[in-house]
Amino acid sequence: MHRTGELYGQFQTLEQQKESSTLGMWIFLVTEVLFFGGMFLTYAINRHEYFTAFGVGSNTLDITLGTVNTIVLIMSSFTMAMAVWSAQTGKKKLVPLFLILTLTLGCVFLGIKFVEYKQKFDHHLVPGRSFDVWYRVNHPTPADDPKAIALEREELEKATVSTNDPDINSHAQLYFSLYFAMTGLHALHMIVGAGLIIWLIRVSLRGRFTPQYNTPVEIVGLYWHFVDIVWIYLFPLLYLIDRHR
Amino acid sequence: MNQTPPSPGFHLPRDHYLNANYGIKSWLLTTDHKRIALLYLISVTFFFFIGGIFATMIRIHLLTPNGALVTPETYNKLFTMHGVAMIFFFLIPSIPAVLGNFLIPPMIGAKDLAFPKINLLSWYIYIIGGCFVLYSFSTGGLDTGWTFYTPLSSIYSNSAVTPAVLGIFINGFSSILTGLNFIVTIHTMRAPGMTWFRLPLFAWAHYATSLVMVLGTPVVAITLLLAGLERMFHLGFFNPAMGGDPILFQHLFWFYSHPAVYIMILPAMGVISEIIPTFARKPIFGYSFIAASSIAIAVIGFFVWAHHMFVTGESTYAALAFSFLSYLVAIPSAVKVFNWTSTLYKGSISWDAPMLYALGFIGLFTIGGLTGLFLACLGLDIHIHDTYFVIAHFHYIMVGGAVMGYVGGLHFWWPKITGRLYPEALSRFAAVILFIGFNLTFFPQFILGYLGMPRRYHSYPPEFQVLNVLSTAGASILALGYLLPMCYLTWSMRYGKVAGPNPWPATGLEWKTDSPPPTENFHVTPVVDWEPYDFLNRPDLGLVAGAPLAPAHGDD
Amino acid sequence: MQSQLPLYPPEASNFAPHVDGLMVYITSICVFFAFAITCVIIYFFFKYHRKAPSAVGFPIHGDARLEAAWIIVPSILALTMFSWGAAVYVDYRHSPPDVLDIYVIGKQWMWKAQQPNGLKEINELHVPVGRNVRLTLASEDVIHDFFVPAFRVKMDVVPGHYNTMWFRPTKPGRYHFFCSQYCGTNHALMGGWVIVMEPTDYAEWLSGSGGAEANPVAAGEKLFADKACATCHLANGTGRAPSLSGVYGAKVLLADGTTVTADDAYIRESILQPNAKIVAGSQPLMPTFQGQLTEEQILALTAYIKSLQSQPVPAKGSGVAASSTGKK
């Protein structure tokens, strides 16, 4: 199927093409909702079942990094919206600029996520044989805030009756399995989004997006906002619920 | 015999999609929906063979109570791989990805699907997923059952589960993208005059199917991903020893896999809704009811999943609700069966092969569907759950129904796809063989099931042997029934009689273009100004055989 | 009575006639529809066979009254099937009060049953005719399913859960039972025999097999000491934990204000997930014993707790009478 200018051969008009692409992206996002939905359901059921252990898991997360990341992501949504706006109103120079900003913010998010993951490895919070929710309170590093450690210990002790309790530990492990599955899949979506944005930057540097033809920017924008929204749900579920300090 | 003889002297059109360009690259990189459909045709046939060979080995093994052929481990792998190959890599893609892909654009007057590259991508995803699964089969296979129940699949099985699960996970995206493509195409690419209520019922059925693909598949994808992660990294989502819940896995699995059975049957129902009016030469009875029932099946089908779990210990209230809803979802199927039957009334019925397949479909689907009512009945399911009764139920629907519909559809559109006719007498013979072989294979299994033979048994008490032998005998006839069409359809691609654009004749838009169609489907964009399945006001079909009597009733 | 090619298995429980009745009812409706549709199709097929190559059929587009009829009539029939089936199922899921309790444990690939007096059997299950029998099912590994075709009952055996099923055998004899949930390599071999005996024979069989040695109450008592339960659960209630005397079968008030009946599943949960339901007035102090006890040991502990009925100190070797509720 040959394309004439911006119009692909299977379509009759540009409007038809735009309508199709937008509808296609919306449907894709619906499938994504269900995709994440399966995990959210698993999370919800286990949280209900192992209320305390999930609270313990939640409390070990670094709320500062989480909050910063949320802000970064919201900002990136804003710059993405600006990129779409610039494309629609014909501000050809601004399009790549905003896209680059979005990409940068996306990378910052992934960087911070990486730091968080690394912490989890250091604190023996990665599910597996060496998993140990007690590790951090038993092996605090000089960098750790002693007050926070004390609080965490109190929290853990309240939740657990004796140190040989396999209960809290294995259920906190369930929490971290879900934590990694959910944030990992989210990060994967971010990486795909970043790839799409890099492609958009290349096209927009050639000045190809005009008020008549800007569907790619628009639908990648939709996707990017969706990925942000997933985080907006993940953040409270994983970090905030059961936070006592 | 009684079909309108194609006027002698038809020639294949000079330019069509098959000779548009040549070479392996022109196929592997094509974005033409028709060529992609043929790629799918080859690959799903391959998987059907694989699944069929496993089925044959199952049946031979079950000839004697202690198993004649293989070890228990191997037997368990056989039925697992049979189920996986047949469900995920044959039946789910079969009608949508082959016939749907080929026909939806010409049926609605479009040049192609809305996203041709994504269409090609979904074939590649299918192939990659298929490779993972074949890898798993060839490195020893897997023995979890196609349902992958945890913790057996995630902890206890030591067969090649992980690659198979990943393969099915990947393959899911192929299904999602196909569904997405169909929905968008049907929404935005219809030719002028092709209103929603002029859409062929085949398109309606595919629209409903696509809804299920798009809404259901992601859930099974994530479920299998979680199970795969659980296996690879020893996590505990579904492992009771670590606090997980095996029943949750079943809920998530069936949330997709029940609707998935409608992915398999709805397209076949679409095929039947095309064949019946064409060979009865008469408008389909209750067009809007058939169209609406497709959507109703797709929607209600999402709310019956836990009828696979009546004896897991789920709450009595949940069981009551799911049983009730399962009966509800049977009603739209009933509507279809009755409407097809009524379409025959005062028709002008020909005995061509597609019609034989279609009528065979109605009979076998009805038996399969009606036995679903036994399973949906709470008190009865306590006894027949996980017995051969279930095996017979779903083979009646999936083999007797969906595969019959698929083969019938292949016959019906074969002239459109290849430009040539298949040998008529042989094809009727094959249809009859299939019907007989099928019933002999699977009817005894209903009785076996009620007698209490559990499924997935590599050995069984001797009192079940007679019925098992009957079933195996039937399977050999059945295999012949599949072998025949495979041979003569292949033969006809080269040697068949040239068909002409509309050999039957049929009223759909796809029959208005050449056979085989040109790459862009139509030389000029068609404009639709006729109602679907209207044989009377279509002088172009050459069918004005005397003035018909005034209609007895109806809203003509 | 049964011919060479029977159509249904022997009817040997209270459920069998109901299930067979349902089967006959649904079969007759379905055969009616299948037969009617087939006949109509065949009749039309020949009657309206194309007369001339270019003949067209009658242009009938539909009929609203017919559509209504074939929506309503099947709906009503479906509703009757649903209701009858539901009635049988509800009966099946709610065991009557006076039952003979037998524990059944499934593991790859065998069944262990434990009679009320502690007698253990492997791949066999002896039950008296005419008594309501309740099986409490537990699994050591994967999901299994206990299926007795002659009784028309089955129930999944899910690791981490207790499921129960009940039936009343009505005919002495030997009947197959199967594992009907696929559970791995030897799933097909995981079956055995249910032996239905006259009550007197059953009692004889029970005592004749020396039930006292395998007394689960005794085993449970030993575990109760070995696992240090007794350090907290003092019989007189002065310990850190509530006394367990008389708990079994009683209504327990929980810290969140709700009450539960202390049945097998509750005891099991209290041992494995003590913090899931906290007894009112107690602290969540009890450690979990998840992973430290086998299903059999849990059953023994349960039996022991059950035996702590009225008197604070259990009578040793109290046997059938103390542990099978309701018989007397």
Ligand code: HEA
């Ligand atoms: C294409 C596949 C397909 C289709 C369409 C269906 C359709 C139906 N299925 Fe089936 N089913 C399967 C494939 C399918 N099934 C598979 C694969 C399994 C087993 C999975 C496994 O465990 O491996 C299964 C298992 C299964 C179970 C679980 C059994 C068990 O494990 O215990 C149940 C229980 O309710 C059920 C019910 C139904 C019902 C009520 C329908 C209905 O939609 C049928 C509706 C059709 C009709 C009713 C016929 C037409 C109507 C008339 C002629 C009019 C008369 C009607 C009335 C009087 C109401 N099916």
Ligand code: HEA
């Ligand atoms: C689309 C789905 C589909 C299809 C088409 C089939 C087709 C067939 N199936 Fe199967 N089947 C399933 C889906 C399907 N099945 C599923 C999901 C299960 C459950 C698995 C599980 O429990 O996990 C199952 C289980 C299953 C069992 C139960 C196993 C058990 O529980 O122990 C049996 C037993 O008879 C069986 C038989 C057959 C037979 C004889 C065919 C025949 O129709 C096949 C005929 C086709 C061919 C034979 C190939 C084509 C012919 C040739 C190429 C000719 C030359 C070849 C030879 C002569 C060998 N199937």
Ligand code: CUA
């Ligand atoms: Cu145990 Cu099957």
Ligand SMILES: [Cu+2]
């Ligand atoms: Cu189902």
